[in-house]
Amino acid sequence: MAQLADLVAYCDRRTRRTAFADFPGAHNGLQVANDGRVTRIGAAVDAGLAPFEQAAAAGVDFLIVHHGLFWEAPRPLTGPAYRKVAALVRANCALYSSHLPLDAHPQIGNNAILARQLGLTPHRRFLEHEGEHIGLIARSPHSRAGLRRRLERLYPRVVAVECGAARPRRVACCSGSGNSAVRALVPAGVDTLVTGELREEWFNYAQEHRLNLFLCGHYATEVHGVRALAAELARKFRLPWEFLATGNPL
Numbered sequence: 001m002a003q004l005a006d007l008v009a010y011c012d013r014r015t016r017r018t019a020f021a022d023f024p025g026a027h028n029g030l031q032v033a034n035d036g037r038v039t040r041i042g043a044a045v046d047a048g049l050a051p052f053e054q055a056a057a058a059g060v061d062f063l064i065v066h067h068g069l070f071w072e073a074p075r076p077l078t079g080p081a082y083r084k085v086a087a088l089v090r091a092n093c094a095l096y097s098s099h100l101p102l103d104a105h106p107q108i109g110n111n112a113i114l115a116r117q118l119g120l121t122p123h124r125r126f127l128e129h130e131g132e133h134i135g136l137i138a139r140s141p142h143s144r145a146g147l148r149r150r151l152e153r154l155y156p157r158v159v160a161v162e163c164g165a166a167r168p169r170r171v172a173c174c175s176g177s178g179n180s181a182v183r184a185l186v187p188a189g190v191d192t193l194v195t196g197e198l199r200e201e202w203f204n205y206a207q208e209h210r211l212n213l214f215l216c217g218h219y220a221t222e223v224h225g226v227r228a229l230a231a232e233l234a235r236k237f238r239l240p241w242e243f244l245a246t247g248n249p250l
Contacts, residue, residue, distance in 0.1 A: 004036045015229070019132060029098075042064070056091030120140065135175075161203055192211070196220065219246075
């Protein structure tokens with residue numbers, strides 16, 4: 001058993017939580033408390049009813065998520081919002097959220113792990129948000145076809161928009177939504193983007209600017225950070241942990 005306050009303090013330090021100005025309403029850090037004791041750690045991408053119920057059934061009492069409960073102005077805890085919070089409280093399960101800090105982290109972040117999966121060595125940071133860079137840029141040792149094959153082995157669904165070089169010079173990694181990244185590619189000298197999802201309009205942009213875009217799923221590209229943080233926390237505090245998958249195809 002470990003103390004909730006100790007786990008929260010470790011996560012705050014490891015993710016540099018206070019250094020990030022996240023999107024309005026994100027509220028990184030502890031979002032729901034429990035009775036102060038932790039016996040089992042869980043990790044999930046989303047703060048949804050299904051992963052909360054999975055956590056309760058598994059005896060998880062400290063759940064780390066990437067997408068937390070709060071993204072908008074406060075709203076009444078009724079209907080689905082009540083059911084989600086009630087599932088946590090009834091299970092005595094604390095909820096810890098880490099959004100942009102777990103995209104950007106150079107060791108346990110989504111983009112760092114994505115780059116390692118692809119055999120890429122980060123060259124420099126990419127996509128600044130409020131003074132912190134979220135993504136990364138790497139030089140590519142692979143052909144475009146080779147990069148696509150690696151992605152297709154790693155991810156269940158890969159959408160490829162191949163309008164750029166057959167041998168990419170630089171690859172940018174931006175997990176989750178890459179919509180804010182596309183216009184930053186050409187100024188950064190990047191011809192290939194690996195991301196989770198994009199809006200329809202970027203297909204024409206890729207044709208016009210000769211870019212390669214690989215979309216691997218918002219959810220699928222953001223399982224890495226919560227898993228890595230949960231595993232590290234479990235080793236540190238000698239607790240069991242598990243990843244709670246929801247089968248989200250988006």
